Amino acid sequence: MEYNFRKIEERWQNEWKKNEVYKVNNDSPKPKYYVLDMFPYPSGAGLHVGHPLGYIASDIFARYKRLKGFNVLHPMGYDAFGLPAEQYAIEHGIHPAVSTDQNIKNFRAQLDKIGFCFDWSREVRTSDPHYYKWTQWIFLQLFNSYYNRIEKKADRIENLIKIFTQEGNVNHPIPNSQFQITGSSFTIHDSQFTSADWNSFNEKIQQEILMEYRLAYCGYGEVNWCEALGTVLANDEVINGVSERGGYPVVKKKLRQWYLRITEYADRLLEGLEKIEFSEAMKEMQSNWIGKSFGAEIDFSLTPNLSLRRGDGGEALTLKVYTTRPDTIFGVDFMVIAPEHELISSITTEEQQQAVDDYITYVKSRSDRDRQAEKKITGCFTGAYAINPFDQREIPIWISEYVLAGYGTGAIMAVPCGDERDFKFAKHFNIPITNIIGKHYTGEEANPTKDAVLENSGFLNGMVMRDAIDIVITKLEELGIGKRKVNYKMRDAAFSRQRYWGEPFPIVWDNGIAYPLPENELPLLLPEVKTYSPGPEGEGPLANIPAWTEKKLETNTMPGYAGSSWYFLRYMDPFNEKEFCSRKVSDYWGQVDLYIGGTEHAVGHLLYSRMWTKALHDLGFIGHDEPYKKLVNQGMIQGSSRFVYRLNVNGKYLGEDIVINNVFVSYNIYLNVIRDNNLLQHITVYLIQTGYLSNITLLIKENIAEHFSQLHVDVNMVDGIELDIEAFKKWRNGEYANAEFILEDGSLYHSSSISNYICSTEVEKMSKSKFNTVNPNDLVEKYGADTFRMYEMFLGPVEQSKPWDTKGIEGVHRFLKKLWRLFFDEIKGPIWTSSAPSPLERAGGEATDAELKVLYKTIKKIEEDTERFSFNTGVSAFMIAVNELSDLKCHKKEVLEKLLIILTPYAPHVAEELWHQLGNETTILDAAYPKVEEKYLVESSKNYPVAINGKTRAELNIVLDATQQQVEEIVLANETVQKWLEGKSPKKIIYVKNKMINVVI
RNA sequence: GCCCAGAUGGCGGAACUGGUAGACGCGUCAGACUCAAAAUCUGGUAUUCGCAAGGAUGUGCAGGUUCGAUUCCUGUUCUGGGCACCA
Structure with missing residues (x-):
């Protein structure tokens, strides 16, 4: 058998x-x-x-x-909403639900063959209304919640309203300290309003304020806008500032967007890392992403003529910067503000106006990634100056793309002697550099040390930088021009897409106010559309449906990570029609004990689902606040590609041009030919002798390699590195059916050839286009x-x-x-x-x-x-x-x-x-x-390696319970050891039980 | 550019806590069986010098710590992943 x-x-x-x-x-x-x-x-x-x-x-x-x-x-299901299905729909007119369903069928058939122990009865699909009903429901919970900073947890927005009615927001300042009510004469000072203020606000203003607190909120954000395609593009679809499809220009455009207030969870996401078994690398990536830093916000006044101007709020203009190194304040040689900074329009001087406008136009065409990645230094002087509060020095204010509006205050104080990027910027634009760290700064490069003793630093002179940080902050606070500030690199998560194939938001807009749909109207079904093309002004396809817009329904849809942020909970209780997951069931299953997946989700999916879990936990829906224990x-798995080499020679025969482009040369022959150009002659002569070619005059290029094209060949037609020539001839509808092959031994391929055609190999990403998928x-x-x-x-x-x-x-x-x-x-x-x-x-x-x-x-x-x-x-x-x-x-x-x-x-x-x-x-x-x-x-003895000065020279079988003395005797009696000792006595004999013996001479 | 990871024979990899570098498998070479092939089985296989015994070198590169480093430290090169609208 x-x-x-x-x-x-x-x-x-x-x-x-x-x-x-x-x-x-x-x-x-x-x-x-x-x-x-x-x-x-x-x-x-x-x-x-x-x-x-x-x-x-x-x-x-x-x-x-x-x-x-x-x-x-051990369940399995599908994250079934997504851009590729929608793109396919745009190109082929097939409804994403149809193509997705087909893909799932294929997927399942493939999985089934491998014999997995999935409980398929629990399968979920994010695009199934029974599923996304609950995604919408959770969204509403987030919409109806705020983060209570005192209790450090999410709480119902009703409770916040009660608090506002009773005491204003004295204990719950607006998360965005810059917030001002739009279209109202009411000015909020220090993010505060009283209960009387609150009660005097109309609904619109109240809702506008509440929006500043909601865990899911609506705001404005920049997107990649492609005018020619009339659509918003994913970062993926933008290559070098132009659209991947068509190569049209892409610029930044501000659109109304939904966000998740994940920043409120920054500290808990950080602390939670200590309780879970993720790799150190993964934890590090997450905490770097969250990017908690301690420093100060400093208000710089501007040169007198500018300070007389007033901002929109009627206050004197100041430049607010965030820095983690207030100790270097005497080394500030210039300021850099983000190209989006709101101050730019008020401070730019007439002479600089044109240059600034040009620069901002240039930056608009650049992605965030480009802006930070570019090695070339760009920037533009505004003509304005800030005043150093301690020595009254005038500091030029520059604009540069490497400062991002979303981080800190969108403005930095640049200290070129201590920061490499500032240093390069100063050198590039010839800005004089102040040295505040004496010999620690060479003039060749910046030195970011905190251990230097400060010089040229007014009242800080003689102080170690590390200690000066706190002293400066205290001083700033005394003077009322700055304050201690904890900052996070993480930004709130953009939670809307101008697309069709995603969960609709259960939100109705009326008079600029977002009203949640009542729970009993969920799920809000994704409607059928005629075309998948974008709506007006960059809105999603839903904006093209009159029946949808008449109801004033939100036209954005949710992003891919909406459904995947909580799916592990649905698997526990997949048929529940009353709840997303019953508390009893989620208490039984609790956390995912083992989660397996790629690092590509390190900061996206893993952070979002951790946040959702924490919010659901805070609101009492589940009993644990970290989704994944380990x-x-x-x-x-990378692809291993195979290549063939096609000969590509032009010649003349009887005055006619002849092109040889159907002959494939085995890899080692190819290597020999490009090393020795005479071989190319030989090959062609050989082709002539075998009758394949008549006598022709060759036109040989200087670079022999140019006579060959390296082509990907389907790895499934190659056994190791040997090409299956007959399969190759049938490949791609017989494109190479009439090809000739020069084999490894130099012979021309025929039906009974003994030699082979050898391919070259290369490790690449596994992808269809490289023909290396298996x-x-x-x-x-x-x-x-x-x-x-x-x-x-x-x-x-x-x-x-x-x-x-x-x-x-x-x-x-x-x-x-x-x-x-x-x-x-x-x-x-x-x-x-x-x-x-x-x-x-x-x-x-x-x-x-x-x-x-x-x-x-x-x-x-x-x-x-x-x-x-x-x-x-x-x-x-x-x-x-x-x-x-x-x-x-x-x-x-x-x-x-x-x-x-x-x-x-x-x-x-x-x-x-x-x-x-x-x-x-x-x-x-x-x-x-x-x-x-x-x-x-159990073993009683072991074969010990005996090393002389760390090099293994012999092997000795010694009982496991031997003592140091016994071992030394046995070792010294050994012939090989004696030979190496050459009559000397050893300095030391190291004996590590059950490991090894080392004789040091 | 920033963050994270990786690099060991011809190839994938092993060596788990600093203790015999190369387990296991592929490939390859030699042999057995066979008319032959396949399958199967046996043995060799890091490089290098040597008939052999044996020696030297060897874990991306350059240093360091240690009796001893693939393992720890410093620097560096290359490759892969992520960088906020691919999922």
Whole structure:
């Protein structure tokens, strides 16, 4: 009986489906364990071998936990809203729901072949109204909440209104300290209003103020606006300042946008990192993104003639900057303000007006990324000066794109001797540099030290910078021109898209006031549209529907991360029509115990879903405030591309131009030719001799490589690096059907050629356009799901990125066949033996200590490796076990049965089959994980490496409980050691028990 | 530009807490079986010098700490991911 994986896998997949073995109950006496994969977007390209990597890892872990006695939730679903489906709809007129549905079907068919233990009965799709009803509902909860800074948690907006009515906002200042009511003569001072003020406001003003507090709020923000396409573009769709499609110019445009007030959660998102098991790198990325810093806001007055001017609020103009280094205030040589800064129009001098206008126009065409990434320095002087409050020095005010409006106050004080970017700016524009740190500043580059003693710094002279920070802030506060300030780099999250394929906002606009729809009107269904093109003025497609706009419904839709911010909760209770998830159920499942996904979500999805969880927790809907207890990041699987080389030579024959462009040259021949240009002649002469070409005069270019085009070839037509020429000829509808091939030995290809065509290789991103994608189903078809699963794991650590190479899969397949042969012989059939044989079994006595040692060593290793997600070494441990048991000719049921159980998470189909072959009636999926019997693993001695001066020279077998003295005697008696000692006595003998011995001479 | 990660034989990788570098697999070479091939099995395989015994070198690069460094520290190069509307 041979290992017929196709039959086995089909049989058990059907059996498991029929018996609903993966259905999970919300109520179990077993401890719970929640394993989750990051929500996949069902792309039209389907799965390639990179996608299932994380799913296989989570599947192994879920199955392992199940064997360990846990009630394991392991669901799967689809993040089904998104830009690609909408783009497809624009181009092909197919409704995104239709194409998405088709994509999901393909996706599912591919997943099913791999044998995952997902509980598909819990599948969710974000685009399903039953699902997005609750996304809209949660949005309304956020809309109807504010962040209570005193209690440090979200609270109902009704409570805030009550507070305003009773005491104004004295204890709850407006988060945006610059806020002023629009279109009203009422001026808010220091972000404050009284209860009398509040009660005197009309509804519109009250709502405008409340909007400043809501966790989901409406404001204005800049988008990538493409006039030619009449639409807003995603960053992805903008390349070098022009649209990806068509290459039209893209500029910044202010549009009404929804936001989530995630900044209020900055501190808790930071603190929460300490409670969760994310990698240090991931935590660092998140905390850098949040970017908490301590410093000061300083108001600089402007030169007298400007200070006389007044701002809109009738107050004297000042320039407010944020700095983390107030200690350097005497080193400020210029100010830099963002090109969007509101002060620009009031302070720019007449002479500079034109230059400033030109500069701002230039900046409008630049993305935030470009603005920070560019190495070239740009900027423009406004003509205005600020006054240093301590020494009255006049400081020129510049505009530069590297200062972003959204961070701090959108203005910085530049200290070129201490900040590299300021330094380069000063050098570039010839601004004189003040040195306040003496010898620490060389004049060659800035020095950001905090440990220098200050010079040229007025009352700070002689002070260490680190200590001066606090003194300056105190002084500023005394003078009333500055204050201590904590700042965050993180900005509020833009939460709307001018698109069709997303959740509609349950919001009605009336007289400029946003009114939430009542809960009983949810879900607000996404309406059908005739075209997916944008509405007027950059609005989304919904603005084109009269029935929609008549109802004054919001025309924006929610972004991709809306549905994915809470999906892990819906899986717990997917059919609940009354709640997004019942509290009882979410209390049972609690946090996701293990979350597996890529690092690309490091700061987007992971921060947003953490914020949603915290808000839902604050409002009492769930009992935990961090969604993911442990996160494992899977690496990317890169593509390994293959290339062929097409000869491209022009010539003349009988006065006619001749082009050779249908001859492919094997890689090493190509390399030889570009090294030695005579070979090109030889090749063409050869082509002539073989009758392929007549005598022609060649026109050879100076750079021989230009005579070749390197073309991607589909990796599925290449075995390792050998091209399947016949398959290649049929490729792309026979585009190369008449091609000729010069093979590795220099011969021309014919039907019985012995030599091969060799391709070159390169590791690139796996993508269709590079023809390096490999479909997992092809491999499952050829080798089986068990082989495929184990091979994906065998490739390397899950966390690491690595190139895909199909070639190696055979080794894993051989392993499974070898495992099979422990149970079955091709001729003899079943060969396992049992100490208490059933009538059908052979007697074979009890397992020997050596056999049991292999078994328990393996159980221990697999358990350790699985627990630490080291699946690649786990697979090798299985290989080693099977190799050793084969060597021992061990076919004992007692040993093999336990081996099958620990193999189940990795290769469930073959394990289940053999388990039943051995006579078991129940499924192996619920077998009990075997316990390690340490008594078979104890060793009494060890082969110690003996090093002389750190270099291993000999090996000695020494009992484990040997003392230092005993070891020294044994070592010194050794011949090799004696030889190296050359009669000298050693300085020291280092003996680390169970590790090594080092003799120092 | 900024933040994060990675770099080990021909290839994927192993070495978990500073202690025998290269487990396991691929590839490759030699052999067995076979008319032959496939499959399977056995053995070799970091580089280099040497008939061998044995020696030297070796974990991106340059330094450092240590009896001992792939592992820790400093600097540096290259590659990958993210940078707020791809998901």
